[in-house]
Amino acid sequence: MSDKPKIKVATAWLGGCSGCHMSILDIDERIIDLAKLVEFTASPITDLKEIPEVDVGIIEGAVCNDENEHVLRTMRSRCKVLIALGDCALTGNIPALRNSFKLEEVVTRGFVEIESTQIAGVPDTTVVPRLLKRVRPIQEFVKVDAHIPGCPPDADTIWYALTELLAGRMPQWNETNLKYD
Amino acid sequence: MIAPKQITLTINGKRCLGQEGDTILQVAQANDIFVPTLCHMKHLSPWGGCRLCIVEIKGSPKVVPSCSTPATDGSEVIATSPRLHELRRSTLELLFSERNHICPICEMNQGDCGLQHQGYVHGIDAVRFPYLYPTLPVDTSGKYFALDHNRCILCTRCVRACEEMEGIHTLDISHRGIHNRVVVDIAATFGTSDTCTNCGACVASCPTGALFDKASAFRGKLNSSQVVRTTCLECPVGCGLEVYTRDNRIVNVFGDFESPINRGHLCVRGRYETWAEPRERILTPLVRRDGKLESASWNEAVDSVRNAARRFQTEQRAMLLSPRLTNETARAMRKLAPKIGRVGVVVVQHEEALCRVNGGPTPPASALDQLQDADAIIILGARPSRDNGVVAARIRTTVRRRGAKLLIFHSRKSDLDRYADVSAYAVSLERAFWKQVASLLQDVHRPVLVYGPDAMTSIGVTVMERLIKIFEVNTDGRTQSLQLVALPVSTNGCTWTGAEIETVEDVGLWLGAKPLRYLQVVASDEPDGGAHLLRERHVRALLDNVDCLVVQASYRSALTERAQVILPSALWSEKSGTVTNFEGRELPVRQVVPPRGEARDDREILETLFS
Numbered sequence: 121m122s123d124k125p126k127i128k129v130a131t132a133w134l135g136g137c138s139g140c141h142m143s144i145l146d147i148d149e150r151i152i153d154l155a156k157l158v159e160f161t162a163s164p165i166t167d168l169k170e171i172p173e174v175d176v177g178i179i180e181g182a183v184c185n186d187e188n189e190h191v192l193r194t195m196r197s198r199c200k201v202l203i204a205l206g207d208c209a210l211t212g213n214i215p216a217l218r219n220s221f222k223l224e225e226v227v228t229r230g231f232v233e234i235e236s237t238q239i240a241g242v243p244d245t246t247v248v249p250r251l252l253k254r255v256r257p258i259q260e261f262v263k264v265d266a267h268i269p270g271c272p273p274d275a276d277t278i279w280y281a282l283t284e285l286l287a288g289r290m291p292q293w294n295e296t297n298l299k300y301d
Numbered sequence: 302m303i304a305p306k307q308i309t310l311t312i313n314g315k316r317c318l319g320q321e322g323d324t325i326l327q328v329a330q331a332n333d334i335f336v337p338t339l340c341h342m343k344h345l346s347p348w349g350g351c352r353l354c355i356v357e358i359k360g361s362p363k364v365v366p367s368c369s370t371p372a373t374d375g376s377e378v379i380a381t382s383p384r385l386h387e388l389r390r391s392t393l394e395l396l397f398s399e400r401n402h403i404c405p406i407c408e409m410n411q412g413d414c415g416l417q418h419q420g421y422v423h424g425i426d427a428v429r430f431p432y433l434y435p436t437l438p439v440d441t442s443g444k445y446f447a448l449d450h451n452r453c454i455l456c457t458r459c460v461r462a463c464e465e466m467e468g469i470h471t472l473d474i475s476h477r478g479i480h481n482r483v484v485v486d487i488a489a490t491f492g493t494s495d496t497c498t499n500c501g502a503c504v505a506s507c508p509t510g511a512l513f514d515k516a517s518a519f520r521g522k523l524n525s526s527q528v529v530r531t532t533c534l535e536c537p538v539g540c541g542l543e544v545y546t547r548d549n550r551i552v553n554v555f556g557d558f559e560s561p562i563n564r565g566h567l568c569v570r571g572r573y574e575t576w577a578e579p580r581e582r583i584l585t586p587l588v589r590r591d592g593k594l595e596s597a598s599w600n601e602a603v604d605s606v607r608n609a610a611r612r613f614q615t616e617q618r619a620m621l622l623s624p625r626l627t628n629e630t631a632r633a634m635r636k637l638a639p640k641i642g643r644v645g646v647v648v649v650q651h652e653e654a655l656c657r658v659n660g661g662p663t664p665p666a667s668a669l670d671q672l673q674d675a676d677a678i679i680i681l682g683a684r685p686s687r688d689n690g691v692v693a694a695r696i697r698t699t700v701r702r703r704g705a706k707l708l709i710f711h712s713r714k715s716d717l718d719r720y721a722d723v724s725a726y727a728v729s730l731e732r733a734f735w736k737q738v739a740s741l742l743q744d745v746h747r748p749v750l751v752y753g754p755d756a757m758t759s760i761g762v763t764v765m766e767r768l769i770k771i772f773e774v775n776t777d778g779r780t781q782s783l784q785l786v787a788l789p790v791s792t793n794g795c796t797w798t799g800a801e802i803e804t805v806e807d808v809g810l811w812l813g814a815k816p817l818r819y820l821q822v823v824a825s826d827e828p829d830g831g832a833h834l835l836r837e838r839h840v841r842a843l844l845d846n847v848d849c850l851v852v853q854a855s856y857r858s859a860l861t862e863r864a865q866v867i868l869p870s871a872l873w874s875e876k877s878g879t880v881t882n883f884e885g886r887e888l889p890v891r892q893v894v895p896p897r898g899e900a901r902d903d904r905e906i907l908e909t910l911f912s
Contacts, residue, residue: 210427212434213403219434220401260431267426271405291426298421300404301411 136181139272140206146275187249308374325367340456401451412524415508442492453511459503468697516577521547533571539882568690584898617818618642625792627878630904638801645805651754656795659787663885683753809839830858
C-alpha cells in the first residue's frame, strides 16, 4: 500500500429511494479495493452528517425541497469533482412525476387524502423541509462534472465510472454500458 | 416498364450503388451503412421530421435528412462525423427534455424503445437542456390500446400508419410548435372515436411507449420474446402473423411484413380478438352427470361419447363442423365421415356457389396487391369492412391515396360507402344508372371486381353480367380486362368440397331434414364458442330434441351449456397444419404455444373418437 493520501469522498441522498447507494454497496468485495483508494466521509453509508472539504462528491436523488437544494449547494462548494449518480439526479425521474400536478394537489394527496393518514393536515413547521414548486435534476442548480445514469445504476456501471474517474479519465458512455433504468 | 437508372455515389467514402429515385437512406441501408433513424419506417412514406438521419453532402453547407432526400449520381455523402453526431445528440436531448420520458416506469423500457436506443447509441448520459415537465394526458379509453402523450416524440409514424395502412386517418397532429399533439378524430379519444377501427397499426408503428397495447403491457419485452410466424384464421384472407411469446404465453400479435398477402397490416380480429379478449376457456373434457357438467378425464369423455354414439344408427347421427379447421382435419374427416353419419360444414348463404365459381389456378400475384394497383374497384355482394378488415384497408388506401374509383353494389350499407363514387342497392337498377356506371368506368385500365357470396343471388349475377358487358363494350383497343376476386366469408370455407361432407348453408333445414338422435358440433376455436348456430329458434328447438349433443369447442357458450359432453379444442395458436385462403394459397398454421389444460387438436380428437 502506497502512502499516497486517500481520495476523500462524500455522498448525499436527496430526493430518491436510496437505491443508488444500495447499488454502491452492491460492488461487493470490490469495496475493499475502493476503501484502499478512497476515504468515505459524510455519507448515508457512514452516517456522518457534516460534509467536510472533499475531493469527490456523489449525489443521489433529485432536488425536491429546500433542504435538498441546501445539501446540494453545500456539497458543490466543498468538493472538487461532483458526480450525479442515478436517474433522479440526472433527469428528475420518478420524483419528478409530481411535476404534472400543482403543489397543493401533491401535499393534499400526501398529507390528507392518502389511505394511511390518521391525523390529516399539511404540516406547517420549519422542521419539515419546504417542497419546491417543481422537482428538478441537480445540473439545473449546480455544475455537474460526471454522470452515472441508471435507475439504479448497476454495481458494475458504478465501479466502471468510479475507477475511470480515479484513474483521471472521464467515463465513456455508449450502447454497451448505458442503461436508463 | 423502363428499368430505373443506376446511380453511383459515395457514402463515408464507400462507393455505393443505387437506383434513381432512391433516397440517400435507402442507398445507405442497402450498402450496410448505419444511419440512425426514429421517424422513419420502411413501409411508410418518408417524413423527415426527427432529423436523426441527417447527412452532409459535399459542396453543400446544409445537412439534409437522408430519409427524404433523393440520392444523386456522383454525390459524396458523409453519414458519420463529429458534427453530425453533435447535432443528432442535441436533437435527442431536446426530445428527452420536451416530454416526460421516464424510462424506469415505461413498458417499452429495456429494448423495445427507439428513443431509448438512440440515447444509448449517441452516448447520452445527461441532458444539457432544462426539462420542461409538461402536464399531459393519458388516453386509456381505447378498448385494446392506450395513448400516453408523455412519451410521444411526434414522429407521426402512427398518423402515417393510420392513413397509409388502414386508410382511415383517425389520427393526426394538432396545434402548433411546442403544443403539437397527436389527436384522435381531432378532439375525441380512442374510446369515443367514430372512425377508429382498432386495427392497432398505430401501436405497431410507435417507436416509443406512447402507444401501447393494454393486453401486452408488462407481459415481457418483445426483443427478448420468441417469435413464431403463422397464419390468421379469423377470415379467408389468411394474413401472416408474427406472434410473440414468452413462457408459453402470447405477449403480442403483429402483422408479418414478409407476408405477400397483408404486408404487415392486420385488422382488429387478427391483431387483438384472438388473444386480447377475456373469454372463458374450456380446459378439460366435461361430462354431464345428473344434469350438471363435471370435469372428466379424456378416457372417460371418449368412452361416454363412443357409448352415446353407439346407441344410434349412422342415419340418426350427424356432425356439424366449423369450416375454420385445418386442411389436414378436413382430409381426415373425409375418411371418417362415412363412419359417423351425416357430416356437414357450416358456411354462409351462397358461399358454396361462390366456391364453385372460384375454382381454378391460384393467380401468381396476390389479390391484395392487385387491389393496390387497381384504378377502379367494384364491390359486389361482399362486406370487406365487416368480414375482411385488411381487404377493406387496402381498398380504402387505394381509393383515398391513389385516386382509384370505387363502386359498391350492396344489399346493406357499409363503412366503405362514404368513399364510393357509386353506392347502389343491387336491385331495380335502371338503364340510365348503367349508362352512368359505364361512363364512370370509361378511362379505367386496371379494374378489379371483388365479389362475395351475395353476388351469387340472381340479382347479383345480373349485376355482374352487366359489369362484365360494360368492360367488353369498352375494350376499344385498350387493355381493360376485369380482374375477378372472389371473397368468401368463412375461413377455409372452400376447402371442404367433396362428396363425403355436405355444405350447410341453412343449419335448421339441414338438421331437420332427417330424424336426429346424436349430434356433434365441432365449433373449434370459434370466438363465440359456436353460439351463432343457435340464432334461429328453429335450431334451438331441434337441439333440444337431440338425445345426445356433443360439443367440441375452445370457449364456453350458450351452445356448450346444452351439451352432454364437451371436448376442449386447441386454439389457432396451439395447433399446426395448413389452411387455404381465398386465393387458393395453402398457408402454414404453426403452433405458437402448447395447448392449455387438456385441450387437443380437433383432428386428434375426431380420430380418437371415430377411427
